[in-house]
Amino acid sequence: MKRVRHTLPNVLLAHGALAAYTVVALFPIFIIIINSFKTRKAIFRDPLALPNPENFSLVGFETVFRQGDFFLYMQNSLIVTVASLFFILLFGAMAGFALAEYRFKGNTLMALYLAIGIMIPIRLGTISILEIMVASNLVNTLTALVLVYVAQGLPLAIFILSEFMRQVSDDLKNAGRIDGLSEYRIFFVLVLPLVRPALATVAVFNMIPIWNDLWFPLILAPGEETKTLTLGSQVFIGQFVTDWNAVLSALSMAMFPVLVLYLIFSKQLIRGITSGAVK
Amino acid sequence: MTQEQATSSRRPIRWHIGVFLAPAVLVYSTFMIFPLFGTLQLSLFTTSEQQTYFVGLDNFRTLFGDPRWSGAFWNALVNNLWFFVIHMLVQNPIGILLAAVLSNPKLRMRGFYRSAIFVPTIMSFVIVGFAWKLILSPLWGIAPDMLKAVGLKFLFAPYLGKEEYALTTLALISVWQYVGIPMMLIYAALLSIPQEVIEAGEVEGVTGFSAFWKIKLPLILPAIGIISILTFVGNFNAFDLVYAAQGALAGPNYATDILGTFLYRTFFGFQMQLGDPNMGSAVAMIMFLIILTGVCIYLFGIQMRMTRYQL
Numbered sequence: 020m021k022r023v024r025h026t027l028p029n030v031l032l033a034h035g036a037l038a039a040y041t042v043v044a045l046f047p048i049f050i051i052i053i054n055s056f057k058t059r060k061a062i063f064r065d066p067l068a069l070p071n072p073e074n075f076s077l078v079g080f081e082t083v084f085r086q087g088d089f090f091l092y093m094q095n096s097l098i099v100t101v102a103s104l105f106f107i108l109l110f111g112a113m114a115g116f117a118l119a120e121y122r123f124k125g126n127t128l129m130a131l132y133l134a135i136g137i138m139i140p141i142r143l144g145t146i147s148i149l150e151i152m153v154a155s156n157l158v159n160t161l162t163a164l165v166l167v168y169v170a171q172g173l174p175l176a177i178f179i180l181s182e183f184m185r186q187v188s189d190d191l192k193n194a195g196r197i198d199g200l201s202e203y204r205i206f207f208v209l210v211l212p213l214v215r216p217a218l219a220t221v222a223v224f225n226m227i228p229i230w231n232d233l234w235f236p237l238i239l240a241p242g243e244e245t246k247t248l249t250l251g252s253q254v255f256i257g258q259f260v261t262d263w264n265a266v267l268s269a270l271s272m273a274m275f276p277v278l279v280l281y282l283i284f285s286k287q288l289i290r291g292i293t294s295g296a297v298k
Numbered sequence: 299m300t301q302e303q304a305t306s307s308r309r310p311i312r313w314h315i316g317v318f319l320a321p322a323v324l325v326y327s328t329f330m331i332f333p334l335f336g337t338l339q340l341s342l343f344t345t346s347e348q349q350t351y352f353v354g355l356d357n358f359r360t361l362f363g364d365p366r367w368s369g370a371f372w373n374a375l376v377n378n379l380w381f382f383v384i385h386m387l388v389q390n391p392i393g394i395l396l397a398a399v400l401s402n403p404k405l406r407m408r409g410f411y412r413s414a415i416f417v418p419t420i421m422s423f424v425i426v427g428f429a430w431k432l433i434l435s436p437l438w439g440i441a442p443d444m445l446k447a448v449g450l451k452f453l454f455a456p457y458l459g460k461e462e463y464a465l466t467t468l469a470l471i472s473v474w475q476y477v478g479i480p481m482m483l484i485y486a487a488l489l490s491i492p493q494e495v496i497e498a499g500e501v502e503g504v505t506g507f508s509a510f511w512k513i514k515l516p517l518i519l520p521a522i523g524i525i526s527i528l529t530f531v532g533n534f535n536a537f538d539l540v541y542a543a544q545g546a547l548a549g550p551n552y553a554t555d556i557l558g559t560f561l562y563r564t565f566f567g568f569q570m571q572l573g574d575p576n577m578g579s580a581v582a583m584i585m586f587l588i589i590l591t592g593v594c595i596y597l598f599g600i601q602m603r604m605t606r607y608q609l
Contacts, residue, residue: 144333
């Protein structure tokens with residue numbers, strides 16, 4: 020094995036470049052978080068200083084907790100995200116199974132039809148979607164958001180899951196059929212557990228865009244009771260424009276859930292991106 | 299395929315296929331395909347005094363030519379193009395560069411760098427927009443103080459507040475946020491290059507930078523194609539960052555207006571302007587056509603030609 024390039028200066032250069040970019044990537048987040056724990060005076064006088072016993076203050080968080088519906092917003096976001104993911108996975112896997120397992124008339128056509136949505140953003144149909152939601156009395160409900168996110172997530176989910184389901188061995192399924200299992204049990208009992216890694220990848224891919232979406236909550240569910248955390252923090256921060264402690268605390272708290280999600284799922288996310296991209 | 303399917307064409311109807319497909323097809327058709335056609339249809343009508351009239355392509359004519367509309371429309375379109383150009387020129391090269399450095403198999407702490415650089419990508423635009431607004435604000439003074447520390451104070455300007463800088467600044471913020479995606483995709487593509495190919499190059503004396511340029515880059519071209527089309531679709535459908543940082547009016551003086559914010563204002567109306575679903579649909583349809591054209595160029599023009607280079 021010849022490795023010509025890995026001389027010391029090269030390695031140092033690589034570390035230097037990556038470390039420099041890491042600082043650029045994390046700096047704004049770092050600044051927001053450290054300043055949210057400081058007194059108002061310290062935020063302005065010394066924005067780059069770390070919180071210490073002299074300038075430590077939680078007044079911003081207190082303001083946000085007292086005035087905002089932070090927990091309601093977070094609960095809404097959780098409900099929408101979890102429900103959307105559940106249906107994307109269930110419906111996506113079912114459709115993916117049908118496309119991968121059975122030869123029927125129009126199979127390819129159906130696969131193509133379902134794939135259109137991978138490239139065309141659902142946002143372009145917003146005006147019609149709003150009309151449908153108004154007509155069916157779903158405006159300002161979390162159901163409206165879930166329906167839209169499921170429609171948005173399905174095309175890619177079906178595409179990825181059907182690819183994986185083609186790799187499940189036919190012998191296993193046929194053995195199940197000989198044992199008299201129905202097609203439904205073959206799907207739920209035999210096939211679904213085998214494609215768990217693919218399900219996890221699809222879930223992680225969809226989780227962050229759904230959690231972070233601003234457009235559909237703004238249009239379909241802007242009511243106080245149904246605000247998601249992303250929309251809520253937008254309004255939230257707007258209320259406190261002059262209260263810097265509160266703004267910075269609100270920003271830190273809005274970052275917190277997604278950072279936790281990321282820490283939990285980052286391995287899966289990175290594996291998903293790296294394995295999906297090879298295709 | 300299974301034996302059962304191969305046997306004969308005179309089988310009972312296989313209901314389970316329908317049951318498996320129905321929920322997905324139903325939700326997808328109702329909330330994605332049908333609304334796309336619905337929007338297309340709406341764009342061909344106009345509403346006055348609660349009556350709806352068919353006007354054919356008149357809404358589009360208004361959009362392109364009527365002085366009340368066309369100025370704002372072309373402004374948004376040109377801004378959107380500039381937004382895309384910055385992403386292609388800044389985001390993707392930086393992403394490729396980071397991936398190239400990161401793909402060095404002997405490098406330690408690769409996982410750490412990869413995750414850290416990816417963190418901004420998972421943040422919502424609301425947080426990113428506000429965070430940068432605060433940092434760049436002349437009031438708080440982080441950016442001016444930092445520039446002063448390196449003797450470049452004169453470079454500071456209220457970047458988000460000046461018409462001539464605001465759009466470029468926003469595009470760069472978006473680049474900062476999303477550079478993780480091209481980095482990850484290129485990184486994956488680089489890892490999938492067989493080691494023998496690189497070693498064969500080394501035997502021939504093609505190493506270091508020229509190995510990247512002559513061997514790896516041609517092999518990751520398909521990944522670069524995918525990134526370009528993803529960037530294109532994402533940019534021409536962008537809304538959140540401009541809305542979060544500059545509001546629905548895309549200030550200062552519409553300098554940061556892109557098609558997404560223009561669509562939002564046209565549809566909902568804002569302050570002096572009444573919302574118009576039909577004109578809004580026309581804007582959405584233009585966006586649809588732009589994205590569709592891009593996707594078709596990619597699929598038929600680029601991807602088909604590229605597969606020839608694939609290993």
